[in-house]
Amino acid sequence: MSLVDVRRHIEAHRDDDLELLKKLVAQPSVSACNMGVRECTEMLRSLLTELGCNTVAICPTDGQPLVFAELKSKKAGAKTILFYGHYDTQPPDPVEEWITPPFEPTVRDGRLYGLGTADNKGQFLAHLLAVRSWLATEGDVPVNVKFILDGEEESGSPNMRAFVETHKDMLMADLVYNSDGPMNAGDFPEIKLGFRGDLSMEFELTTATHQNHSKTGQLIPNPAIELCQLIASMIDRDGRVLIDGFYDDVLPPTAYERELMDRYAFEPETLARVYGVKKLLKTAKEAYYTQLMFRPTFTINGMSSGYCGPGHKTCVPRSALMKLDVRLVRNMDPDKVLEKIRRHAAAFDPEIVVRAGKAMYPSKSDAEQPLCQAAIAAARSVYPNAVVHPSSGGSNPDYVWTGIMKMPSVTVPYGNADQTNHSPNENLRLDCFHKGIHVSAAVIGRIGEI
Secondary structure: OOHHHHHHHHHHOHHHHHHHHHHHHHOOOEHHHOEOHHHHHHHHHHHHHHHOOOEEEEEOOOOOOEEEEEEOOOOOOOOEEEEEEEOOEOOOOOHHHOOOOOOOOEEEOOEEEOOOHHHHHHHHHHHHHHHHHHHHHHOOOOOEEEEEEEOOHHHOOOOHHHHHHHOHHHHOOOEEEEOOOEOOOOOOOEEEOEEEEEEEEEEEEEOOOOOEEHHHOOOOOOHHHHHHHHHHHHEOOOOOEOOOOOOOOOOOOOHHHHHHHHOOOOOHHHHHHHHOOOOOOOOOHHHHHHHHHHOOOOEEEEEEEOOOOOOOOOEEOOEEEEEEEEEEOOOOOHHHHHHHHHHHHHHHOOOOEEEEEEEEOOEEOOOOOHHHHHHHHHHHHHOOOOEEEOOEEEEOOOHHHHHHOOOOEEEOOOEOOOOOOOOOOOEEEHHHHHHHHHHHHHHHHHHHOO
16 A cells, blocks of 8 residues: 555645545534534544545543544554544633634634634544544555544543443554644654553641631640641642651663653753743753653642732631642552552541542553664654653543553644643644644554555
């Protein structure tokens, strides 16, 4: 089969592909308020059926439905790619800040503006269009293709794990491939082979039935001070977590992963400006990237206690609340980490209440695995400067693939760095959209050769 012919087909149908993306963006699909979701799933069902998929199904969950489709190759022993994406979007608010209406996709200055253009309709549509070009030019695809389109990604994919656990046979593949998020400012993708997990929690301490006069400040317990002292016992000034056993399961980067990090650009002054701080806490390249990808975090997200209004109120607070999260790296179990934190807090003061919030396991795929290497090579055939990140600093429900299904997973962003997803005037550059189709076509071709 000829990838050259496929590429020609993609170039010849740029206008058609753009019109299809406009149609998809014009259909609302806001998961948080159930706006247009069912209509969007029906549109996707029609699109996948027209593509020629052998199976197309709208799969109910306890929340928004998923859309599944399968297209079988005629090639004996063909590998299987599972393309993951999400059709839901964030709410369009504040609507008044959109230059053109969020559900009226508009081309301006080489970009398509509209809600969901980059996050994630344009990116998952690139996979479908790549398959269509293979079928149009070769009459077949060199791999078996499966699609799973999430309707709740913007809400944390709360039902994805249960769905995967009960549909393993249906979802089984040799490789999971996902395109989401922006490329970096240099206009090339950072290929991700894993994501941190996340554990959110809150600490609360109540020491009195009511606020008291501050004259009693050294006579009665102050819950705000106690929670601050608790945190001081949990993490030092250099950011090292002091909780017993916190790092027990943390694995160091491999030699190959260190080699990958050594190739990264690193401009600490530029990064500091991006973050809006005077300087980074890690100013050496290896230390920065090791912390970002291979070390867990322990972060206070917010705290409240007593009086914080205008002027002063001389009081001792009755209670204090602190919200935190821990970003987990490969091999860390959120349940085990939570138990260690509970144990530490109970030893400090058994009256402190520790409440767990959402938990997400970390994910990790082997960068040296042949299928991962093939996907990386495919991305670099379009973006020669693409870099490989063994793990992302952020979190993603990728664990359902790498942990539950035991399948390698590769994420290659197709969106422009300034796509402003989750904000008014979300956009996708047309060149990024079309290049994304070429990358997906190359991934299909490369995996088909294995």
